[in-house]
Amino acid sequence: MDKDEQNSFPESSGVMHYINLDGVINDAEWATAQYKTQFWLNVDPDHIDGNNYLYLGEDEDNLYIALDLCSDNTSDDTGEWLGLWLNTDNSKISSKAAWEDNIDNGTEFLMHDVQNDRNWPFFDESKAPSIYSSAKVNNMSEINVVDGTLTGDLPDLVVDGDAAYLQLNSSLNISNHITRLDFEINMSKNFPSNLIQQLLLENINQIQISLYSQTNITITSNKIVFWYSNGTYNLNDPDQVVNIHSGGLGWDYLYFGGEDLTADRIMKFSIFGNHSSAFTHDLDNLGFLIYSHHVNTPITSNIIPYSSINNYEIKWSFGPSSNNATDHRMFEIMIPKSELQNYETDEDLGIIIGGYGTLSFDLMGYWVYATNDDAFEYYINSEYRHYSLNMKPFNPPNAFVLSSDAGTPDLDGEFTLNWDSSNGADNYSIYAHDFPINEINESITLLNDGLTNNSIPITNLSQGIYYYLAVAYNETGYYLSNVLEIIVGIPGVSGVPIVSGYEVYLIVALISSISLGVIWRKKKNSSIKH
The missing domain is CATH 2.60.120.260 (Galactose-binding domain-like)
Known part of the structure; x- marks a missing residue:
């Protein structure tokens, strides 16, 4: 592939949410991927020369990668494998020995046996020893x-x-x-x-x-x-x-x-x-x-098949996508950041990805997306494609508590939301909803963002139950507060019984453990509100 044929689409925040890891690349799921990179593959005669796509995003806990192999128009998984090499800290490697020395200390590798849906085994004791x-x-x-x-x-x-x-x-x-x-x-x-x-x-x-x-x-x-x-x-x-x-x-x-x-x-x-x-x-x-024991190197390449990444999720499918309406191979991968040593360093993430699935370069038995587009030189740092990720290093704000001076119930619909300072936070956003908040989506109201103080007045609320959430942000991440429930009950409202001048409410609120995906902006991207 000629270097000028590579194209990275405009970046988004890179904080992923709503991911359904099923191997089907859905535009809505991957809309917040930080990178969508288009790359051209010249492949064997049985497949299609053309553009393919690499998606890259993350959240607080995981790195997400999607691969839309538009060139792979065959569903046969015989002997199929997918390899992902990462350089988490820009390790200066230039030989296989150096790559091996840095495994789990900057260099990482995931090799998946697609045919058998397992981590590719390093040894195969059924074969003659090596x-x-x-x-x-x-x-x-x-x-x-x-x-x-x-x-x-x-x-x-x-x-x-x-x-x-x-x-x-x-x-x-x-x-x-x-x-x-x-x-x-x-x-x-x-x-x-x-x-x-x-x-x-x-x-x-x-x-x-x-x-x-x-x-x-x-x-x-x-x-x-x-x-x-x-x-x-x-x-x-x-x-x-x-x-x-x-x-x-x-x-x-x-x-x-x-x-x-x-x-x-x-x-x-x-x-x-x-x-x-x-x-x-x-x-x-x-x-x-x-x-x-026999080292289980794929017959289509001469790589070291050692997977340092063993805790991961991978799914694949064969069908159409928005990038290609004809059926082709797609992959979605989720890797916990806890699997990636030195991911917390302030260095770009280096990536090489490749594999075999009948799709290959002509007469070479594999395909690869790297700086050198026709060789598996994963042991040379300059061969990696490097990406600057918003949450790398990941050093989010610390825990904090949202509270208020509202009564129980609040009698006039006017009170102040207060929150502790979150260590490491640069600013805060406040969200509201009239149902318990289970996720941040379009139905949730953003009351204010970019706040640098620790309070916000709430006024003119009518009778009802309201829920509030504060989010602390900095350049690398975010932290969610507790969800606060406020009951507003105004005396004398028609249809509400009064005892000693106050309404009587029977309210049972069950707020479950909340797992939220929150869209936050990349530094310098003013179109994403904080």
Whole structure:
């Protein structure tokens, strides 16, 4: 997509309300989204080149994202997934290692398996394990001679065919000559400390041991014994004992099960030798190939499928929208801000979004909306599209109480509403209604806004029951007061009984816990009243 084809529509307040998260993008629901960004996708021949739309908004608790994929005119969800990468604090990343180091500390990822409606699993143990990396003995302290003597040093185990050996010489034990060399290899030294690497460490499936060695004579017994995870071994367990060759130089390949690693990820094994006469065992090269459980990378891309965002809601549909009257794929996503570390920082929010759902770039097996429009370079900060959100950082006013000097009932319909100062508030608005207030909508009367004092007079009310709400605002958010009920009863009104000069009212008011969506304005947007 050419950069000049991108278009962001005029911003609104960005404070979302009335959201029905059903996967259908409705104009009324998303009218208060802060951003509606149009972007062009050139896609495979089975789909439609054209404009697609990204909506972005928030409220006090959640980040809302909608994706109107007008180009995706197929409903087949086989293998479909959707990925969302976020950079909450403008982390300066430029490599996959840096991205991994910042997960849950600036970088976040959500990957959803649309076909199975679940968070995309990082591992798939039904498939063959994945190679993680190669490794060597870390230091000589991981090698312990139990029987025999040892000469040489660690470098002698690194290069094969160099005629430099770690040499194990047998010792006499009653009538036989024996050797025993124990290894305790710390696998954790091969894994960085970030979340993904530690996840791989905890999910080692197996370790291939590659040994290049020789004995000066063919000996009766030469074997490797794998220790159990509890730090013991059994020479009579055929599953734990493997014979290795003796005689001339040769390779032996053995597999140590990940279940036998100790709790602190130590691999323990021993080499045992036994013969009727003295012998030497020359170790020329010892290496390890570490396998984790199969990492469930989508076949259509080469991304790291680790989801740091696990608490979220996502819905999708296939049908028309106001952006495209023909049937196509749509998504709606709600992410609690509590899932997003460093969201409270005063930085723009970086976003990359992409996926696969038969829709893809031609011959590439995925689509993506990023600065670089044809690659998943989520580990480079400059590839993110950045958005300045009104409620980021989110530091709303504090709780406060609305009260009045009205009587009970009030006899003349004139009183003053008062409210405590809300810590952090810049101004206040007062709303009124003649029914208990359950939400702010068009039926609620805005009495006054932009107030910087802490009271407002109410006059000329007729007989009835009235409800009032105060809202405190600042640049990043709002806080709702309690809902105040005022009963106005004027003596002598026709049809109302009088006892000692006052009406008798029987009023039962039940005010439930109130969850309100309140439209507040973005700083500098004077068209939204506060």
